[in-house]
Amino acid sequence: MKKIMTFPMGGVHPPDSKEYSNSFSIRNAPIPSLAVIPMQQHMGAPAECLVNVGDKVEEGMLIGKSTGYFSANVHSSIPGTVKDIQEIYLPTGMKSKVVLIELEGEFRKPGSKSDDWRSASPKDLLDKIVNMGIVGLGGATFPTHIKYNLKPEVKLEYFVVNGVECEPFLTCDHRLMLEKTNEILEGIEIINKIMNPQDIYIGIEKNKPDALAVFEQTIGAKGLPFKVMPLKVKYPQGDEKQLLKALIGREVPSGGLPLDIGAVVSNVGTVFAIYEAVCLNKPLIERIVTVSGTAVKTPSNLKVRIGTKIGDLIDECNGVSKKPGKIIVGGPMMGFATADLNAPVTKGTSGVLVLSVREANLAGELTCIQCGKCVAACPLGLNPTTLYKLVDHGLYEEAKAESLFDCKECGCCAFVCPSHIPLVQGMRLGKFMVKKQKVK
């Protein structure tokens, strides 16, 4: 029996609510008749739009070119005609240029699998990742090529595959691990070739025993040198900082990257996308989205083309079973609420959740009673109540001095707060105001 690990500080145990959708196989969502493809689907600079209204595009054609190093390519998810180019607000609150593509013409025939990568150079493979627009699919959408582009003198110690999926409700990574085990393992081999780490860990929480078993089995059968690591169920273990603390006992320094402690982390979805990009020459134009929540009639795990409207996905799941109170893009702890059913699925959309009115209604806010639950829950050792008060009083610089910018908005503090204080909102406001004052 392996030691079951977890991170020591903070964390919460929300009900994982995976039972709504974790037994349903991934199925294809309908092809959108109109794909809405944002140029900003990743962290960093938006892609530069390469098409004009009226242009014919093919499936998988490059329509947004990465602008500089900290950016990513964007491809068309369907064949068709560019109908319009607009600026819209995405559920994340970011404004982005979007390309509207009307479905028309032929789909690409799926190419046969190629094993050429085994003889390719790491540089070529990295270029492939850049070209295919691969970004982290866990939610942060950090451009993958930046993570993998190590300086020649750097010797990577650990590559960690993140199969934790600690957000309640979401099961897209879980299903992917069960159904595409071989593909994910081949993806890891590709990454192994690019970065050549000393150790490769696959971290999976104990609430997915079937995924743990299938990975153990397949890795054993193939004789691959990867280690499957069972983890205790605790939110936010899927965050790379907490995951690395749990697996290798090191802490990513404040403001630093995992690479600073000799590790790189990628989500299983990203690994699968890399496999498809390298072996099938397929750009990142599809992803798995969990459609779930207490108010969805048929919770599902769908394979969705980027640019599909979230309203169409809910329709595909037979609509709602009770009056919806809130629609969340992403998970319930860190996702974004939206009222726009025309909002598109982007590379970072891991889930679309519909909550009933009863669950959506917020309890009234009371005053802070200094209970310290938020302090105990913070996985980063911050003092959320004090930070919130500083921000509330407009003392933004003081909040910054109390490490406001270390906060990653995981939501543990607001989850446990008995007075229902919107702590995460306070942190976001504080960060926004500090940045705004700097611009002035």
Added chain:
Amino acid sequence: METKNNLLISTSPHIHSPISTTKIMWIVALCLLPAGVWGVFNFGINSLFIVLASVVSALLTEFIITRLLGRFTLLDGSAFLTGLLIGYNMPPDIPAFIPVLASVFAIAVVKQTFGGLGRNFMNPALAGRVFALFCWTEDMTRWSPSMLSASDAFTGATPLSQGPAEFLSKSGSYLDLFLGNISGCIGEVSVLLLLVGAAVLFLLRIITWEIPAAYIGTFIVFAWVFGGLTDGGGFFRGDVLFHTLSGGLMLGAFFMATDMVTSPLTRKGMIIFGVGCGFFTFIIRFLGGLPEGVSLAIILMNITVPLINKFSKPVKFGLVRDNNNEAGK
């Protein structure tokens, strides 16, 4: 789906743990009830009147003041809890105006002056009790005998004012102390029922182990090492069991020192706080002029909480520890 909707937009997280401040207050009050019922059985119906007087006056004071401020806060349970605790901290046959004034002082001066729930810097109930103790010392230290006690408790002196030797030879046993067949304040006598209530609070994770453990632990150590000097036994001869079971220690350690508003934020801070409470309870009880020190000790430590918070900040992730050590504890 139709596009016109009444969907709610808010920041994450979109789910919440089921606990709430209001629930916490009412659950604590519920957990205190058994000990109070025992008090009423033990001391007679007049003690029920005392408890009700303090609860009603606390609620009324809170209502009037918040009404003037254009708010309504009675349902959050905090004023009820304060009134209940003041009632529990009164001798059973005290004139009723004293608990009433103590409640008014607690709510009007200690709680609302500083902004109401969450902003008071000391426990209002304890402040009310100490206010009464200093204003009407004689009434606050005149004890009526326990009606359930087997012995002929003619004086009605509390175990603490008698001291362990006299109590155990004349008035009762350790079991009487544990069950509450003794004289004392209405709500503090039954250690058993207070522990039952505290156990529920532990199970519901409303209180954590740090403060009670540090408080009682520190007190036990000091009482054991030095307690014998004043009680007549010498070093390491203190009657730990007697001192732990008597007075308001259990009520204080589990229900009043753990008051979230007036205790530190972090685990480290809570332990420092508990140790301080235990130390000062020992000092006042054994060396001070008063027979009991729990309320003053907790109030004293309440005042130091901002200082404790300042020096017991949580250790930030990724700042201090050496990353080359595989310290994955």
